[in-house]
Amino acid sequence: MTNSTPLIAVRDLEVDYAGVRAVQGLSLYASRGEIVALVGANGAGKSTLLRAISGIVRAASGAIAFEGENIASFEPHTIVRRGISHVPEGRRVFATATVRDNLLLGAYVMRDRAERERRLAAALATFPRLQERLDQRASTLSGGEQQMLAIARGTMSAPKLLMLDEPSLGIAPLVIPAIYAGIREIARSGTTVLLVEQNVREALAIADRGYVLQTGRVVAEGTGADLAGDPLVQKAFLGL
Amino acid sequence: MDVGPLPQLIVSGILTGLLFALISVGLTLIFGVMDVVNFAHGEFLMLAMYATFGLGLIGLNPILALPVVVVAMFVLGALVYRFFVKRLLAGPPEAVVFGTFGLLVFLQGAAQFFFTSDYRSVLNPPFSGTLHLGGIAIGEAQLAAGLGALVLIAAIFGFVEYTEPGRALRALSEDRVAAQLMGIDVQRMNAFAFGLGIACTGAAGALLMLTYQAYPRIGTEFALTAFVVVALGGFGSVHGVLLGALLVGLVEVLGGYYIAPALKMLPVYALYLAVVFLRPQGLLGRR
Numbered sequence: 409m410t411n412s413t414p415l416i417a418v419r420d421l422e423v424d425y426a427g428v429r430a431v432q433g434l435s436l437y438a439s440r441g442e443i444v445a446l447v448g449a450n451g452a453g454k455s456t457l458l459r460a461i462s463g464i465v466r467a468a469s470g471a472i473a474f475e476g477e478n479i480a481s482f483e484p485h486t487i488v489r490r491g492i493s494h495v496p497e498g499r500r501v502f503a504t505a506t507v508r509d510n511l512l513l514g515a516y517v518m519r520d521r522a523e524r525e526r527r528l529a530a531a532l533a534t535f536p537r538l539q540e541r542l543d544q545r546a547s548t549l550s551g552g553e554q555q556m557l558a559i560a561r562g563t564m565s566a567p568k569l570l571m572l573d574e575p576s577l578g579i580a581p582l583v584i585p586a587i588y589a590g591i592r593e594i595a596r597s598g599t600t601v602l603l604v605e606q607n608v609r610e611a612l613a614i615a616d617r618g619y620v621l622q623t624g625r626v627v628a629e630g631t632g633a634d635l636a637g638d639p640l641v642q643k644a645f646l647g648l
Numbered sequence: 649m650d651v652g653p654l655p656q657l658i659v660s661g662i663l664t665g666l667l668f669a670l671i672s673v674g675l676t677l678i679f680g681v682m683d684v685v686n687f688a689h690g691e692f693l694m695l696a697m698y699a700t701f702g703l704g705l706i707g708l709n710p711i712l713a714l715p716v717v718v719v720a721m722f723v724l725g726a727l728v729y730r731f732f733v734k735r736l737l738a739g740p741p742e743a744v745v746f747g748t749f750g751l752l753v754f755l756q757g758a759a760q761f762f763f764t765s766d767y768r769s770v771l772n773p774p775f776s777g778t779l780h781l782g783g784i785a786i787g788e789a790q791l792a793a794g795l796g797a798l799v800l801i802a803a804i805f806g807f808v809e810y811t812e813p814g815r816a817l818r819a820l821s822e823d824r825v826a827a828q829l830m831g832i833d834v835q836r837m838n839a840f841a842f843g844l845g846i847a848c849t850g851a852a853g854a855l856l857m858l859t860y861q862a863y864p865r866i867g868t869e870f871a872l873t874a875f876v877v878v879a880l881g882g883f884g885s886v887h888g889v890l891l892g893a894l895l896v897g898l899v900e901v902l903g904g905y906y907i908a909p910a911l912k913m914l915p916v917y918a919l920y921l922a923v924v925f926l927r928p929q930g931l932l933g934r935r
C-alpha cells in the first residue's frame with residue numbers, strides 16, 4: 409500500500425435505499441491509478457454505495473473523503489465537477505439523442521471547447537465502434553454499443569475516479585472483451601476505476617484489489633488474485 | 649371546381665395554429681423538463697397581454713414591446729420556479745397540481761381586482777390593413793402574429809436542438825438521474841426551463857395583442873386549447889406540439905365555419921378524444 413492519501417476513502421458509511429439500510433458501516437478506499445472491484449450478490453449494497461458517492465442518494469452517516477475532502481453532503485453536479493464520474497447500472501444513455509450529443513453531454517462540466525474535442529477523440533479511440541455511429545440516435549445501438557457509449561460518456565469529463573456499475577450485465581458475451589479492453593485502457597491512462605460487477609471472475613481478473621460485499625458490509629478484501637483464490641469467494645461466486 | 653372559402657380558412661387555421669404552438673411549446677417544455685403541468689400557464693399569457701397593453705400606453709406597439717415582455721416574463725418565470733414551484737416539487741405529487749391551479753386562481757383574481765374585467769386593446773396597433781393574395785384575404789395583423797410565432801418557434805427548436813443548454817434540457821427531459829450524473833444542475837436548469845416556458849407566453853401574449861383584447865379570463869381560453877395541443881402532440885414532445893397546434897388551429901377554424909362559430913371547439917375535442925383513445929401517448933409522444 410502507498411503512504412500517500414488514497415484518492416477516495418469511504419468510512420463507516422450508512423445509506424438507506426428504498427426503505428432498507430442497504431449500506432451498513434462500510435469502509436473502503438481506492439488509490440490513484442488502481443482498478444478496484446466490488447463484488448457481491450444482488451442486494452449487497454454495491455449500487456447503493458456508488459449512488460451515495462455520486463450524490464444521487466444521501467448517506468445517513470459516515471464520510472466519503474475524495475482527495476481529502478468530505479463530499480458526502482455535496483450535490484451530484486458538484487461531485488461531477490470534483491472529478492467523479494458514475495456510469496449507472498442499465499447504461500441510461502439518452503436514447504433519442506445522437507451518440508455525439510450523448511458524448512458531449514458527458515463533457516457538460518467542461519468549459520474548454522478544445523479540451524472537449526480532445527476528450528471526444530480519446531473516447532472514440534478507446535471505443536472505435538462509436539466513431540461510425542456518431543450521428544445515429546443512441547436508441548439504434550446494440551446493448552453492447554450502448555454500454556460502450558455509456559462508459560465513453562463517463563470518461564468525457566476527464567474524471568479522476570470512474571465508477572462503473574455492472575458494465576457486462578445483459579451484454580452479448582462476444583462484446584464483453586471489447587468493453588473490458590476499453591476499461592483497461594481507461595485505467596492505463598491514469599483514471600482510477602471502481603468496478604461493480606456480478607461477473608466476479610472477469611472483474612477480479614482485471615482488478616488490482618477487490619472487496620467482497622454482503623448485506624451492505626465488506627466481508628473480504630485483498631488483491632484481485634487473492635480473492636479469486638479465496639475458497640469462500642470461489643464457493644459463493646465462482647461456482648467452484 | 650369551386651373550393652369556396654376553403655383556402656381562406658386553411659390559411660387562417662394555420663396562422664391561428666402557429667400562435668397555439670408558441671403557447672403550447674412553453675407548456676410542453678416545462679412538463680418535459682420537470683414533469684410539472686403548469687395549470688397557471690394561461691394566466692402568464694394573460695399577464696403578458698396586459699404588460700403589452702401597458703407598454704402600449706407609453707408608446708411601444710406590440711412588436712416593439714415583445715422583447716421587453718419576453719425578458720420580463722422569463723425573469724418572472726424563473727422567480728416563480730425558484731420561490732414557488734421548487735417548493736411544490738419537494739412536496740407530494742398533488743402539491744404541484746393544487747399549487748399551480750392555486751396560482752391560476754390567484755392571478756386571475758388579482759387581474760380582476762387591479763385591471764377590472766374591462767376588455768383592453770392596444771391603442772396604437774401597427775397593422776390594420778388587409779392583404780389580398782389570389783382571392784385570399786388576410787388581416788395584416790393576423791399575418792404578422794402568425795409569422796412572428798413561426799420565427800420564434802423555429803428559434804426555440806434551434807435552441808433546444810443545437811445549443812448546449814438545449815442539449816441539457818433534452819437530457820433532463822429524457823432521464824433526470826442520468827442528466828445529474830453528467831453534472832447538470834437540476835435546480836438551475838429547472839428554473840431556466842420554467843423561465844423559458846413562461847417567456848413563450850410572453851412572446852405569444854405580445855403577438856396576440858395585435859389581434860385580441862386583454863381581459864382577466866383570456867388566459868383560461870387559450871390554456872385549455874394549449875392543453876389539448878400538448879396532449880394531442882404528445883406530452884413533452886416539442887415537435888408534437890407544432891403538429892398538434894396546426895391540427896387544432898385548422899379544425900377550430902374549419903369547424904367554426906362549417907358547423908357553427910359557437911361550436912368551433914367541438915370538433916377539436918372530438919379529435920382530441922379520438923387521439924386519446926387510439927394513441928394515448930399523443931401523435932408524436934414516446935413511451
